Amino acid sequence: MIPLQDALFRPVRAGNAFEETVERLMQAIRLGVVPPGERLPAERDLATRLGVSRVTLREAIRSLQDAGYVVSRRGRYGGTFVNAELPVPTPDHRVEAPDLLDALTLRAVLETGAAECAAGRSLGPGERRNLRARLAECSNAALDEYRRKDSRLHLAIAESTGSTSLTAAIADVRMRVNVLLDRIPLLPPNLAHSNEQHELIVGRILDGDADGARRAMAEHLDGTASLLRGFLS
Known part of the structure; x- marks a missing residue:
């Protein structure tokens, strides 16, 4: 059986790389594949799995950060984490x-x-x-x-x-x-x-x-x- 993360973080199409990267990350968050408080895969690994440049990945992550879905932390144990409390749609x-x-x-x-x-x-x-x-x-x-x-x-x-x-x-x-x-x-x-x-x-x-x-x-x-x-x- 294919791990769910592998199914979601599969290569995106080149034509809409940013938009599809946002979609894949949002699917992983909304489906609980990466639960609140947990860290997304490392940037280098995630970019490779999605088949996008690290610039495109960073733009997608920054957009989700601005929208309140993730937070980036620096340091030895840093990375991009799903917010403990996600935006709740009315x-x-x-x-x-x-x-x-x-x-x-x-x-x-x-x-x-x-x-x-x-x-x-x-x-x-x-x-x-x-x-x-x-x-x-x-x-x-x-x-x-x-x-x-x-x-x-x-x-x-x-x-x-x-x-x-x-x-x-x-x-x-x-x-x-x-x-x-x-x-x-x-x-x-x-x-x-x-x-x-x-x-x-x-x-x-x-x-x-x-x-x-x-x-x-x-x-x-x-x-x-x-x-x-x-x-x-």
């Missing part, structure tokens, strides 16, 4: 696994399709300017504005499909996803990575690369899904 912050899966599945189907469709159209100058403007707004957004600007960019991509019905459907699912996103902390490394992915998605759309746009959007959504599963499921 009842309205709990999400049933089927509800989370339903929202993420619907979003993946709609938004990857929208990116592909937008890239397959001959976009007019106004549509192209709108995409670039929304991308710039999101890239330069302050932390307290990020989710709103991020939503506006994703809706601009939907609008670029030329389908009112699809745009309305994506607006609906985005509302559902935003409720979930509001229940997890904003992690600056994730936002920086999201901005890089946004650049790629919009670039693929403007270049008319339908398959590339779909793949870039799928990878982007996978990263968000990893964080939501890690914190909420």
Whole structure:
């Protein structure tokens, strides 16, 4: 039988290394594989098992420290320890696994399709300017504005499909996803990575690369899904 730690601390995919590292660490904490008060595996060992750089691992640990899940201690007996008292979600912050899966599945189907469709159209100058403007707004957004600007960019991509019905459907699912996103902390490394992915998605759309746009959007959504599963499921 495979030890549970080995099953959780398996190599992550390269595309969303930070987000998946956070997800794996949160799974280990929430499932009690590393109980409150206990130390996580040594940094070098954990980075090797997850297949990530130590920089990525440190960013993930720092994010969980800021969110109140772990604490780092120096010295001979130091390391990263799970906090004795973990943040307790209020009842309205709990999400049933089927509800989370339903929202993420619907979003993946709609938004990857929208990116592909937008890239397959001959976009007019106004549509192209709108995409670039929304991308710039999101890239330069302050932390307290990020989710709103991020939503506006994703809706601009939907609008670029030329389908009112699809745009309305994506607006609906985005509302559902935003409720979930509001229940997890904003992690600056994730936002920086999201901005890089946004650049790629919009670039693929403007270049008319339908398959590339779909793949870039799928990878982007996978990263968000990893964080939501890690914190909420």
